[in-house]
Amino acid sequence: MRVRWVPALLVDAHAQTPASRTLVFVAPDLESPLAGQHVDVRLTAEDGYTAQRAYSLGSPAGADRIELTVDRMPDGEVSPYLVDMLQVGNLIEVRGPIGQFFVWRPEQTEPVQLIAGGSGIVPLMSMIRTREAVGGTAPMRLLYSVRTPEGRLYADELDALATAGRLEVQYVYTREAPADWEREAGRLTPELLAELTLAPDQDPAVYVCGPTPFVEAVADGLVQAGHRVASIRTERFGPSG
Amino acid sequence: MGIFSPGFTGRRHESKEELPPGQYLERGFPVLSAGPTPRIDKRDWELTLVTERGERRSWNWQQMLDLGPEEIATDIHCVTAWSKLGTSWRGVPLDRFLDGVETEAQYLFAGSYGGYTTNMPLGELKGRAWVAFEYDGADLDPEHGGPARLLVPHLYFWKSAKWVNSLRLLTADEPGFWERNGYNMHGDPWREERYW
Numbered sequence: 001m002r003v004r005w006v007p008a009l010l011v012d013a014h015a016q017t018p019a020s021r022t023l024v025f026v027a028p029d030l031e032s033p034l035a036g037q038h039v040d041v042r043l044t045a046e047d048g049y050t051a052q053r054a055y056s057l058g059s060p061a062g063a064d065r066i067e068l069t070v071d072r073m074p075d076g077e078v079s080p081y082l083v084d085m086l087q088v089g090n091l092i093e094v095r096g097p098i099g100q101f102f103v104w105r106p107e108q109t110e111p112v113q114l115i116a117g118g119s120g121i122v123p124l125m126s127m128i129r130t131r132e133a134v135g136g137t138a139p140m141r142l143l144y145s146v147r148t149p150e151g152r153l154y155a156d157e158l159d160a161l162a163t164a165g166r167l168e169v170q171y172v173y174t175r176e177a178p179a180d181w182e183r184e185a186g187r188l189t190p191e192l193l194a195e196l197t198l199a200p201d202q203d204p205a206v207y208v209c210g211p212t213p214f215v216e217a218v219a220d221g222l223v224q225a226g227h228r229v230a231s232i233r234t235e236r237f238g239p240s241g
Numbered sequence: 242m243g244i245f246s247p248g249f250t251g252r253r254h255e256s257k258e259e260l261p262p263g264q265y266l267e268r269g270f271p272v273l274s275a276g277p278t279p280r281i282d283k284r285d286w287e288l289t290l291v292t293e294r295g296e297r298r299s300w301n302w303q304q305m306l307d308l309g310p311e312e313i314a315t316d317i318h319c320v321t322a323w324s325k326l327g328t329s330w331r332g333v334p335l336d337r338f339l340d341g342v343e344t345e346a347q348y349l350f351a352g353s354y355g356g357y358t359t360n361m362p363l364g365e366l367k368g369r370a371w372v373a374f375e376y377d378g379a380d381l382d383p384e385h386g387g388p389a390r391l392l393v394p395h396l397y398f399w400k401s402a403k404w405v406n407s408l409r410l411l412t413a414d415e416p417g418f419w420e421r422n423g424y425n426m427h428g429d430p431w432r433e434e435r436y437w
Binding site: 081086233234 | 244245246247248249250251252253263265271272273274275276277278279321322355356384418419421422423435436437
């Protein structure tokens with residue numbers, strides 16, 4: 001295989017939310033990633049036992065430093081270690097970048113609709129940052145479904161982009177909305193989906209990422225709203241610890 | 242390569258030796274698909290086989306059932322590193338669809354409702370591939386490939402094309418969807434043939 005395990009040095013880390021941590025690595029031997037790709041992460045115990053999981057990259061295409069944001073899964077094997085134990089200065093191994101389909105390339109000129117459920121925001125953030133890095137002008141809109149306002153990943157960065165008029169961001173809070181919010185907390189319905197996303201007649205490229213039931217519901221809703229099946233790219237998060 | 246994670250012990254399980262390299266045991270059944278899930282009614286379902294000489298055969302749902310389904314108990318291995326042991330399926334052996342077909346093809350190129358495709362060597366499919374339509378005693382869910390999917394459990398699970406509706410026999414190998422998008426042409430989990 002052309003894709004090999006290479007070392008990655010943790011150079012920075014900070015909590016995103018109480019249950020998630022953003023990890024920044026330097027991995028000089030890793031091929032330059034595209035926006036939306038993922039890497040495999042491998043941990044090795046002192047007796048040689050290994051465990052690997054796939055994580056989407058949040059960093060922009062071509063960045064020197066790759067960034068992962070990892071949710072701590074209860075009873076998980078790899079994620080608790082990445083969130084609670086891995087320290088700056090430690091090495092892990094990564095392999096990738098992987099996947100040539102769920103990617104956004106700066107040369108794409110069509111409007112882009114991003115739809116995230118929970119930590120599904122991570123690869124979409126890579127697309128947003130890539131467009132920023134190149135000063136891209138393709139219209140880009142984000143619909144972000146998240147349980148609570150505190151659970152938003154990249155909240156400050158998204159707020160700044162929205163304020164600067166660089167990105168239209170809509171939120172759907174599924175468990176608890178801010179006090180002055182325009183809607184009650186609740187799941188994304190097909191009606192709300194249609195209201196908050198680019199219309200099918202604009203023929204946007206649509207990227208949907210999140211837990212499987214979320215992606216299934218959103219992708220079905222998009223097809224029923226009239227989006228072309230081939231314009232909808234999905235990435236589903238199964239249970240992955 | 243001598244990179245250890247201090248304090249990492251991992252979650253080992255008793256049957257580690259049954260898993261291909263780099264895989265972990267999964268109890269759920271994760272879903273991986275590149276786009277929306279096609280919704281196909283059994284009444285509209287049709288499977289078409291096309292040989293390298295362009296000869297065609299088709300089966301509707303009942304004709305497929307008439308070929309004689311069997312129970313399948315197997316482990317499955319996804320390229321994203323989960324494995325699921327002892328899964329149970331019901332499906333028609335691929336060999337039944339190939340009965341009496343004259344072919345010198347060496348590859349199978351499967352296609353699906355929704356446009357998905359995947360390729361595999363025909364020679365290693367004898368007795369090891371099915372068109373499956375039940376999982377765990379119930380109709381196969383659409384998100385898992387229902388009404389019918391290919392089941393080729395000795396290869397990584399992306400080769401087990403969901404929503405299968407065509408089987409093309411080819412004399413030269415041709416990359417399918419994931420094989421064009423970063424994944425291995427063959428995909429043997431025991432040799433860890435994950436990527437390009």
